[in-house]
């Protein structure tokens with residue numbers, strides 16, 4: 001699948017030229033050098049708590065099967081998302097006006113407290129996250145003010161200079177991902193990058209920073225990134241679960257802080273360093289060696 005109309009790309013992500021004689025490139029999954037590793041498989045219909053605990057301690061990422069979301073619903077979501085991203089850039093921008101809690105972003109999925117994506121400290125295409133998307137902050141939609149959770153619908157452009165999503169950890173408690181067949185998700189374990197094999201019928205769960213804090217560093221907020229396929233556009237749909245914004249989070253390894261404090265610090269990191277520093281900002285002095 002590829003977006004045929006150049007107007008659908010945000011200006012920064014527009015392919016330089018559409019050369020019909022160009023030979024297909026090796027895609028990133030062949031050229032990146034990352035090994036393939038099957039994720040721990042967790043069966044929701046027949047939950048093995050020990051296996052789940054081990055996956056959270058040693059991997060910070062696992063695959064869910066028998067999760068109860070019909071495959072047809074997942075593929076319809078993907079199709080709807082693809083149809084929206086094919087619209088022109090201007091049409092996508094005007095889809096969501098300033099009163100609408102759903103936001104269209106491109107360049108970085110990091111969010112402000114009102115759910116608007118933040119610009120990075122750079123306007124340099126090479127340092128951009130090459131992703132555009134829609135952010136649906138459920139907590140700001142009328143029917144649910146109690147939980148803090150977001151749906152992010154990401155579209156990764158294909159194209160010769162296409163980059164992807166920089167390595168990062170999620171700020172969430174956990175994140176649940178549905179992806180199409182294209183692939184590109186990588187995670188870091190035992191000092192190496194590994195590829196996640198795409199499987200549109202299962203969901204990938206990764207633990208975020210807040211899970212690492214509330215588990216006193218027992219569970220891992222896994223480092224991950226997205227490498228792009230130069231031939232095929234990719235859509236992923238991520239559901240993020242966050243703590244309540246003003247509740248104080250206690251841990252024996254971190255200073256007490258609220259999720260609002262954490263998010264404000266991430267925004268400052270992005271502005272001043274161009275990338276998130278994250279948990280190390282909150283670590284108590286005597287526990288700093290966890291980050292060594």
Ligand SMILES: O=C(O)CCC(=O)C(=O)O
Pocket residue numbers: 109152154165170177179184185224225226236237238
């Ligand atoms: O698209 C993916 O596979 C992951 C996206 C992601 O890491 C994010 O939105 O935080």
Ligand SMILES: [Fe+2]
Pocket residue numbers: 168169170224
């Ligand atoms: Fe992520």
